Amino acid sequence: MELIAKATALVGGTVAFMRKMGAPSHQAVGAAPDIPDAKKQGIMTLKMPVAQGWQEGHLPSCAPGLKVNAFASGLDHPRWIEVLPNGDVLVAESKEEVGPPKTLMDHAAQATMRRVKAIGNSANRVSLWRDTDGDGVAETREVFVENENQPFGMALVGNDFYLGNTDGIKVFNYVPGSTSLSGPGKKLVDFKPHGHWTRSLLVSADEKKIYAGVGSLTNIADQGMEVEEGRAAIWELDVASKEARVFASGLRNAVGMAWEPQTNVLWTVVNERDGLGDETPPDYLTSVQDGGFYGWPFSYWGDTVDDRVPQDAELVAQAITPEYALGGHTASLGLCWMPEGTLPGFGDGMVIGQHGSWNRSKLSGYKLIFVPFENGKPNGAPQDILWGFLSDDEKVAYGRPVGVVIGADGKSLLMADDVGDIIWRVTAA
Template sequence: MDLMGKATEIVGGIMVGLRRAHSPKVQAIGPEPAIPDPKAQGIMTLKMPSAKGWAPGHLPTTAPGLKVNAFASGLDHPRWIEVLPNGDVLVAEACEEPGPPKSFMDRAAQATMRRAGALVRSANRITLWRDEDGDGVAETRHVFIEGQHQPFGMALVGNTFYIGNTDGIVAFPYEEGATSLTGEGRKLVSFKPHGHWTRSLIASPDGTKIYAGVGSLSNIGDQGMEAEEGRAAIWEMDIASGQSRIFASGLRNAVGTAWEPVTGKLWTVVNERDGLGDETPPDYLTSVQDGGFYGWPYCWWGQNVDERVSQDPALVARAITPDYALGGHTASLGLCWMPEGTLSGFGEGMVIGQHGSWNRSILSGYRLIFVPFRDGRPDGAPRDILSGFLSPDEKFSYGRPVGVTVGADGKSLLMADDVGDIIWRVTAA
């Protein structure tokens, strides 16, 4: 461990110890969460378990009535999954590539991330996995495309395959059954890289538009709002014209997106700001309105003003309160709609991959959860689908959930684990 890493571990341990006794005992969850008052931390809490991975025979814990197996293993930081119409499973393998640290806190945060295995060389590729005999385990692997710029989101519309690189959306021709993409691809939209680097993609149900999540550069506009232009937003690209625009804004880091079929609304999960407490403000799941503004960086959970930020009262006044709180710093990244009948014992609702916290005294997230829906709205408390990714003493993470999607058979879930380097498959027991 380098000197910065050791210093961070010591200082972080002191701050965690001081704050742990005062950490909220109940998570801020649901449509009307109990959110503790904000308290600026000064020196931010830095706590992340060391990446350990899974020993042979060691599996995540499933909800009663379910079982889990490794669909694919030996990956390099798998982050996002796309299932093609023919059943092929595509996996984006990439991770953060940090720029030079600009402050002590940057250095400390990077040292914490390295210990967790989150800052390593990015594979920058998409691999294709094929389960030819239908037994729930992929037998063949192909490099679908490599040499990309932190690829993450993927979408297939007709015979065109779209990739969400950190610096923009690229399109390639695709033929059904192909095991690789060829050519350079066409750059359709450019995004600013760095900061929150993931670029999730989802096509509209009618195949006319692509939506992309573009996270902020910083925590609360620390480098000025000019640097944040075009960020903290969900973008919409019209496929026919190639024109793009910001669809919704004020979303600090909107990652996974999903369509809710009853109302036809787009939903997303958002990672909120740091430095105001273990449970303040909560990450959230919300429907997304065209032209809607959701508060970042000026306020959170409606009109709760962040006193650390130079204010814009007009934007604060029109900030939309999110639909459903997911708890503070859970790093909810993956999102998919799960129809009723997919998993035994679960109805319809949203499935969320919670990557897990690194900046609170008692860790949160590190699980795959289900939020039940009724009539197009969340309806009830979240339930675990997979857990056990974190050691009981919080020193090690065996895995960290990221992207999730329904399997080609309609009776399973596939989830990317970027510490275990595994794609997990969940089915009825």
């Protein structure tokens, strides 16, 4: 009990210290962000609102011309969404499972995460939701697959259903129209679990490759580079040969992935490192080059060196500068391409679910945003689609955005909310 009390005091003390230092007056956003100089924190800022969820009749706020409703509710920490060809909606219900804390900082971090239900017992299942009458609300719920290991990413290629568990990729046989998978599945690729545990999946347009995001174990390779081998990367799985390789590296925690259809280039959103300040460095949206290196852990935003890390000058010189900053610690997780005509008032661009910060003095994220694109690149300031997931005093979280997809009708967005335990549906008003 004494250790828990000290951990709680540590959380409050770090937030008070950062307030005293002063929060940045602006967010590092856009193609040419103004990134503040790094300020090593020593003790990392910890601040997390209490997870409350939504009261009856309380909804997120949405952009003019839009409306939002609960497509599905009563889930257990929904994280990622996949829409099947017949319109069935799959939802991965899972959360991080942690071991006993080893240090005072572990206690403090775990106490912070529990406040918003980010860690605990994982449901470890994928549920299937079916809207039989097309009214935008699912009427039936089935267990599609269960007893998996922190399932997250999903992908369908023909009748092969791929599932990204924290410890690897499995494949199952899928019968079109079925409400569940049968059999244990076959494991194709092994990934190291723990740390940044999510394993998103994305299929190439020709369905010959599957890409998987595998985050780092630690913040800045705190336990050495050996345990980070194969991590902080996007992997590529060849569907025919079942061979896998690292496609791009130096990406601390690449979660959502999407294709930009004009150029057929892979894009991802990346959660950057902690302990250098509220806005330093920003999370980002970037295209991903085959064989590209994006800096982690040695540098950020290209060749800006993080001198807390033993350096590799050759790799820093190769580091690719991301294309679009999303603000510090926004925890940008969900990503999908939204073509013009999907929602009124929005053109072509990327939709991003910002889960929200836990490690800065003034919270950021906690909304669903849109980044406009032109000629295959971001073009313009981000636009809010949904907000209101956080109370004005930052003490309460009603919800936290995660995965986002285009609905089966092509005229809606579906977004997972892992605090509200809801799948929200956004359409024209």
